[in-house]
Amino acid sequence: DEPEGAMVQAEYSKGANQCMACHREGREEAAHEIFLTPMGISDSENSPFADGRHDCETCHGPSNSHRSRQEDGSRPLPGITFNNKTPVAAQNEICMACHDDSTMMHWPGSTHEEEEVACASCHEVHAPRDPALDKLAQQEKCFSCHPRTRSETFRASSHPLRFGEMTCTDCHNPHNGNNDFLLVNSNVNDTCYSCHAEKRGPFLWEHAPVSEDCTLCHNAHGSNHGALLNQRSPLLCQQCHAPGGHASTGYTTDLAEDSFQQRFMLGRSCSNCHAQVHGSNHPSGVSLTR
């Protein structure tokens, strides 16, 4: 569809010949690398350079005036610029005119759409490899708006984002509007199980919070404590367990020196014994020790 607004009235130039005369290789504003991308394949029926389309101006809008100079020597801007000179909605409308397949079906009304995130904030369509599709470069795009998450990836325990072994889109779909936290699956646990299927069970002896929500105990982005745990045990466990006896004792610095009490707080703490904390399939394993 043609973009709306004033540019409909504007005039198209005579194709990419005009644009590439200035935006050729070696220039500061070179745009020739678009021909290394799927967008630049003119024989492709979906390309902006396909017959019957307007080449660069398919996306940038009618921009003939951009070839001239104004009184102050500057050039008028192209019809659409993919920066803060063009409203985000107008930019995204251009992209969505072609990228309207099923992968984008939940974009309208999604968090990023409603927060007025421009497609071009994350995607670089002129680059031979869009950074949004590169494991390490993609993170930098996400972190530019989610700085705390970058900090979390450097914590003592974290998923291996900073090593490029995982990336944000392994768990999140930035175009999705229907799942909590833009997750790739409908809930937290199903997302975690895609790599941690061994914790899926169902176990004979379930640990109720495990089957409810992994984030009750873990911070998926990173933690100061081992195994991405939100807190150190035994305190983590004692937030929910108070049956009396060793599970409810306040373990102080004095007790850390006590040879009988040490086993409840040092080493792996509660997991010294209750190691099957995600569930046990042993008939005698109700206390999650085997």
Added chain:
Amino acid sequence: QAQDTDPAIYSCAQCVGYTGWRGILDFGLGYVSDDSLRFGDYRGLEEEGFYAALDGDVHYRNLQGRYFDLYARDLGYDSRQLTMRGGNQDRYELRFGWQEIPQYRGYGTQTPFLGVGSDNLTLPPDWVYSSNTRGMTALESSLSAAFLKTRRKILDAGGTVKFARNWSFKADFQQQKKDGTRALGAGLYFNNSTILPAAIDYTTNQLDMSLAWSGKRGQVQLGFVGSYFDNGKTSMTWANPFASMPEHQAFRAAMEPDNEFYKFNLSGAFAVTPRIHLSGQAATGRLTQDDTFLPYTINPRYSDLPLPRSSLDGKLDTSTYNLSGKLFARLNHGFSFTARAKLDERDNKTPVDIYTQVSTDLFPTVNRYNRPYSYEREQYSADLRYRAHRVIRLSGGAVQNNMDRTLQAVERSEETTLWGEVKVNPVASTQVRFKLDSSNRDVSDYDQANDGSLPDHPLMRKYNQADRDRERAQIDLDFAPSEDFGINLSFFNAESEYTKSEVGLQESNDQSYSVNLNYAAGKKVNLYAFWTQDDIDAELINTPSTMANSWLGKTRDRITTLGLGLSARINEKSSVGFDYISADSKGDISVQTSNEEEPFSPLRTDLTNARVHYDHEINEHWGYKLYAEYEKYDSRDWIIDGLGVDGISSVLTMGDESPEYEVWYFRVQASYRF
């Protein structure tokens, strides 16, 4: 489109037609200065010495839209990655990927057990049994290093076919294999426990298929996911280092059982008008698990106790129904309204039976019913956004989260969240965003589940089922005085108070400050810096009994992260880059009983990482890349430091130590470009 345009006018003589093969291959050597398992974590560079440094990417394009892309990274390391894809961009694509992820799960770990890697751990023939670790006099001579290393190998293969203009079919297969050794606590013998090097042998095969249709006003997708988990080690048997009597000499634990999961899903979206969009998805699936049970105990005296069934026949159905609608109305100014409804259900149909518990493998004790938990989540939300003026946008909304659980203390919880946001753009270069939300969770009567276990203190409220008030605030300032330079300041604060919990988690607070700077001088120089400080606090109350005084536990984690770097193009042939990261954390824990207590020594981690690289092109085809990385890590953790394997008299551990290292990594690569 431009049907009225003469295509001949638009033929582009200056457009560059890239055809054929191109790419870059980097090959050379890397050198690691010191052994460090922690430095090798995820990198695969744990040992001092030389490594083959092989990277590259290869591409093919033709003017008809045929393409092939290959990306290879770290092929000479245990963290190698390879991805390929190719096809015709209008018709089909084939994909292939291979990835290995090494991970270390403990540092300085040792064990006296023999048979590490198998599912049967034995002790040396001259082992000296003792009821406490200090009496195990053969321990020191029996110890050998036991690396807690796992390796995940991921194979991906798939393809997409586009046909009949609006239709596409996609199928992807993934196999994840994870093997290695982990530490497993095994506390079966009275007061004693043993930390075992337990073997891991997981395989998960997943098939993901979808058929999609896209039209001018809508899309529909029908999908299937099948995921099959297989554990090559279904049990673990180990010799008891504390006693050698026949009934105590070995124990056995069940490892994670095999399971199967499949799900069908249907997604769709429809633009009722250009201003009204509806989208939704529905999914239904089933998870099953039916591994044969182990006997109640390995102790021959009770091993023939009859089980109620030979396997669990575990079965749970999952379903998700999700509908969202957006109405966008342009009045005088932008106005949009979005409403969503979601239902997520876990219906656990696993049969319930009575199982005898054989305590410490010696005493048949209580009979217990298994408790297959089910839940149902409902979420309803409505958001309103109104651009009152070019410079200001007002937003607000409400979210209702309801949850029903079975077999737990609280049957139903209801949480209402109200939020509001103001976004101001006084000029194009500046944006301020201020968001507040407030939520209140009410739960039905708290009735402790009578599951046969020791009941909790009557005033305990598990925090996921407790009444809670939560307030959150977020402020973001984005300032870009020029196209080259941008500053972002962020503040986030969340405070949760568990209002009716006299025992259990009382409150938790989470606060974060961030500053980000970016400067890009054209395409030649890019500078960045960021600083983040996070503070995470929590308080809990617990008590050893209804008659005893309660105690107060306080935790505080402070993490400070600083990063800065630059990348610059020196000239047409050379570029350089530098990155620096410092991430320090401090974890304070104190537990106050009736007497004032000393806080524990702070938990500390200090990470410093610096990287520099220099790339140079000698001629059209050849060049070289130089890379150096320095990383220093220091950590302190009183929970494990200094214990060794026998530091706890009743627990034979693996002697974990807090990692500490200082490592240089150098890499020299020749680059061949074609």
